[in-house]
Amino acid sequence: MAEFQTNQFINNEYVPATTNEALSIFNPSDDSLVTDAVQVASPTDIDAAVTAAKRAFPSWAALPGRDRAACMLKFADLLEQHAERLAKLESIAMGLPIIAAAGVGRGPAALWRFYASYAGRIAGESYPPDGDGTYKIVQYEPLGVCAGIAAWNATHVLAAWKMAPALAAGNTFVFKPSEKSPLGALAYGDLIKEAGFPPGVINIVTGAGSVGAHLASHMQIAKIAFTGSAAAGRAVQIAAARSNLKHVSLELGGKSPSLIFDDADLDNAVEANSSGFLRNTGQICFAASRVLVQEGIAAEFVKKLKFAFENASGKMGDASSATTAIGPLADRAQFERVMSFLEGAKAEGTEVLVGGNRLGDKGAFVQPTVLLNPAVDSRVFTEEIFGPVLCLRTFKTEEEAIGLANGTEYGLGSAIYTSDISRALRLAGKIEAGTVSINAAFNTSIHTPFGGIKQSGYGRESGIEGLRGYLNIKTIHVNLNVPKRT
Numbered sequence: 487m488a489e490f491q492t493n494q495f496i497n498n499e500y501v502p503a504t505t506n507e508a509l510s511i512f513n514p515s516d517d518s519l520v521t522d523a524v525q526v527a528s529p530t531d532i533d534a535a536v537t538a539a540k541r542a543f544p545s546w547a548a549l550p551g552r553d554r555a556a557c558m559l560k561f562a563d564l565l566e567q568h569a570e571r572l573a574k575l576e577s578i579a580m581g582l583p584i585i586a587a588a589g590v591g592r593g594p595a596a597l598w599r600f601y602a603s604y605a606g607r608i609a610g611e612s613y614p615p616d617g618d619g620t621y622k623i624v625q626y627e628p629l630g631v632c633a634g635i636a637a638w639n640a641t642h643v644l645a646a647w648k649m650a651p652a653l654a655a656g657n658t659f660v661f662k663p664s665e666k667s668p669l670g671a672l673a674y675g676d677l678i679k680e681a682g683f684p685p686g687v688i689n690i691v692t693g694a695g696s697v698g699a700h701l702a703s704h705m706q707i708a709k710i711a712f713t714g715s716a717a718a719g720r721a722v723q724i725a726a727a728r729s730n731l732k733h734v735s736l737e738l739g740g741k742s743p744s745l746i747f748d749d750a751d752l753d754n755a756v757e758a759n760s761s762g763f764l765r766n767t768g769q770i771c772f773a774a775s776r777v778l779v780q781e782g783i784a785a786e787f788v789k790k791l792k793f794a795f796e797n798a799s800g801k802m803g804d805a806s807s808a809t810t811a812i813g814p815l816a817d818r819a820q821f822e823r824v825m826s827f828l829e830g831a832k833a834e835g836t837e838v839l840v841g842g843n844r845l846g847d848k849g850a851f852v853q854p855t856v857l858l859n860p861a862v863d864s865r866v867f868t869e870e871i872f873g874p875v876l877c878l879r880t881f882k883t884e885e886e887a888i889g890l891a892n893g894t895e896y897g898l899g900s901a902i903y904t905s906d907i908s909r910a911l912r913l914a915g916k917i918e919a920g921t922v923s924i925n926a927a928f929n930t931s932i933h934t935p936f937g938g939i940k941q942s943g944y945g946r947e948s949g950i951e952g953l954r955g956y957l958n959i960k961t962i963h964v965n966l967n968v969p970k971r972t
């Protein structure tokens with residue numbers, strides 16, 4: 487088993503919490519205990535982390551951009567060098583298949599490098615006098631101490647989305663990983679020191695919702711970047727409003743639609759809606775879990791999708807095995823949540839095309855599942871399941887497809903499969919979602935903003951928009967008509 491840290495990382499030191507509380511992690515592949523010693527931050531510990539970040543802020547913000555970038559670039563290199571170890575820590579905590587190891591380093595490292603390139607290069611604007619005798623300057627400044635609260639399904643991407651733009655802009659940071667997957671983030675401490683970040687620039691605290699809630703209501707934190715469920719996101723927004731009106735960005739859940747038209751490339755649509763959907767065992771916020779298929783192609787699509795999901799069952803297994811493509815769900819709670827959706831759907835008489843049951847008798851495994859024609863107001867069709875469970879309905883017309891696609895409180899991802907680019911672009915404009923993917927399962931890119939609308943949240947991460955979220959905008963007006971005193 488990989489070595490890991492269970493202490494928090496504050497002011498460049500690993501320290502135990504001042505509580506006697508600790509969290510346990512069980513390996514979701516076999517239910518074995520990984521550790522019962524993950525520290526739970528007390529309000530005193532959180533204050534210590536915030537104080538360290540506040541103390542570090544003026545000098546970090548004043549460093550030449552190239553020096554901030556040097557730490558970030560070194561950290562990116564270290565993420566890649568330690569990718570296998572970091573992947574093992576995700577694997578034993580939340581079931582990430584170990585074959586994804588390279589991706590654990592590569593994707594986040596690319597984000598760190600992308601944002602490092604902006605350090606010291608955040609340009610402002612100027613406006614000449616326009617008959618008002620005033621020269622105007624708009625400049626962008628760091629916010630101060632920022633905090634990130636993450637979900638468990640992609641810790642390293644979420645950490646990079648939040649910390650890298652914040653640090654490039656000159657902010658300092660307190661990061662709280664999910665209580666389900668804290669080990670990879672806790673391993674950052676040594677890498678942070680080796681990368682040369684001064685003490686207090688990045689701090690990592692651990693614990694569950696109460697620790698997140700304390701961060702959200704902290705008076706010295708200028709921004710919370712939150713990724714998680716809509717319920718917790720709402721609580722974060724309320725806490726921010728009740729405390730110091732800190733900035734909040736919310737990356738919340740999804741129930742993303744996938745629209746497949748008669749003229750779509752069938753094999754591409756099947757591949758994207760099976761292996762594309764089943765990445766991370768369906769535990770991806772933008773996974774297109776509501777598949778809508780036009781009637782003319784439906785019979786053939788359903789036949790091929792069934793075959794692909796049956797095959798996928800055989801690729802599911804122990805996350806530490808080099809032959810496993812699909813791991814377990816993150817933990818027992820997530821397993822029970824997904825099973826309760828399936829039991830509910832079966833009790834309502836929803837047809838199970840494939841799967842529908844637990845896989846094996848240990849670990850948090852649920853068979854890759856397709857539910858056929860669940861009622862549009864059923865729980866499985868309206869609520870985020872966050873597992874390998876896909877709902878499929880058919881439609882006749884574009885209008886009907888758009889109505890079904892938008893009939894959700896969420897608005898994160900979406901996909902359209904068609905060989906008619908005019909139709910794809912026409913519908914892309916009508917879909918209520920932060921992202922639209924045409925003829926592909928959704929992927930993220932370092933260059934483009936990522937985020938949702940409706941109850942999938944607001945604010946954007948990734949791309950230049952991700953950087954803007956960590957900046958105060960200051961406007962300076964200079965009166966040009968005051969004569970110089972001599």
Ligand code: NAD
Nearest residue numbers: 636637638664694695698699714715718721737738739771
């Ligand atoms: P969750 O809301 O239970 O927990 C997320 C984080 O919030 C954890 O760190 C948790 O400790 C913390 N938290 C819980 N209650 C809190 C509170 N009251 N105040 C502050 N922090 C609190 O979510 P989860 O089960 O860990 O993750 C799954 C959810 O995350 C899904 O809804 C998924 O769609 C969403 N998600 C969204 C994105 C995105 O970018 N939109 C990415 C990944 C996951």
